[in-house]
Amino acid sequence: MMTTPSPNPAREVAARVLTRVLGGAYASPELDRELKRARLSTRDAGLATQLVYGTLRHYRTLDAALKPLLQGATRDSARAVLLAGAYEKLVLGTPPHAVVNEYVDLARGGFGPPGLVNAVLRRLEDLPPVSALPSWLATEVHHAYGERANAAIASLLEPQPTWLRLTQGGVGALRGEGCEVEDGYGDVYRVSLSRPLGVTTAFMSGWAQPINPASFACVLALGEVDGERVLDLAGGAGIKAAMLASRGASVTSIDSAEKKVRPARQNMGRLHLKAEFLTLDLTQPQDPALAASKVLLDAPCSGSGTLRGHPEIALRLNEQAVREAAALQAELLDGCAALVLPGGTFVYSVCSISPAEGPQQIERFLAAHPEFSPAPLPDLLVPTIQSGQGVLTVMDGGVDGFFIARMQRQA
Secondary structure, eight states, X not given: OOOOOOOOHHHHHHHHHHHHHHTTOOXXXXXXXXXXXXXXXXXXXXXXXXXXXXXXXXXXXXXXXXGGGOOSOOOHHHHHHHHHHHHIIIIIOOOHHHHHHHHHXXXXXXXXXXXXXXXXXXXXXXXXXXXXXXXXXXXXXXXHHGGGHHHHHHHTTSOOOEEEEEOHHHHHHHHHTTOEEEEEETTEEEEEOSSOGGGSHHHHTTOEEEOOHHHHHHHHTTOOOTTOEEEEETOTTSHHHHHHHHTTOEEEXXXXXXXXXXXXXXXXXXXXXXXXXXXXXXXXXXXXXXXXXXXXXXXXXXXXXXXXXXXXXHHHOOHHHHHHHHHHXXXXXXXXXXXXXXXXXXXXXXXXXXXXXXXXXXXHHHHHOTTEEEOOOOOOSSOEEEETTEEEEOOOTTOOOOEEEEEEEOO
């Protein structure tokens, strides 16, 4: 009896994750879930990760190469196999016969018609000259960065570094386990892991926290916080709250999503830190007793500054989504202004490079709230360029693109 070859486990994991991403899921949590379930070797886990993120980073060119070879609708699982196979053949340069054999085996495992996968992958020849970004988004990057825009767009096709904020104990522990720890920006280091982060001594001991240097710059924008009460608004998973607490602040983190509170508290416990977490709708008037002298609003946004680490955003982001994000940001800015005490500092940030979400927001806010005025930013450690009354972190070398502005309320 002839047996069906077992598909490579790394490619199978990648195909499962890509199928769900094409259906609207986010890559990072889906990949984490599949890797935990599959318990792959370090090598295979690395291959699965490379296939998922590489395929998504090159999605527009891969999709353009496949379209002429497909007729009619193709279900997401078959498209996932074809996209990953095209990535291996046309970008990684895996030998064509190996690509066809591996992905036909995957198709036989239930991902799609083996004959279709075989025919399409054999006929694929070259990548068409298609931009990595839709034209409207490429225009926004050029508007934001000018002569640096082409380098920023090119960098989106490169693997995202692992950035960790480390204590000195964390640096030593990771190096002792065979990890490479390189200088980054302050105590946010660039790390090449020898094993999954979650099983390292540094992570389990609370000496390591994943955070992009640009995200950490939002924390630095508040200046000295040791011994001060700080509000972390729209705090999400509480990463910035943790970083503020690690710098000595007494932090109250507020978000509208109750489901984010439990993991935020768990992470705080892992880091041996404390903060207060509240669930409130920040577009509504709040109790004046909550007000503080230092307030960070890291607002929900389009995420266009994080495309290197979250390339799936480019698959679904459009101009309407940016407009909707900007409308919510305006509500949040207006609603949160009252939570800044007279004489206090108000920092606004978004992980977006869109003018509508950054400099235009601050221009509108300052016109509507004359009690606030622009204030100079402290050293954010990462490269920045001026953008209206704030700055944009330079989206290159694995640093995300954040807009950050600092304002002072009249005493």
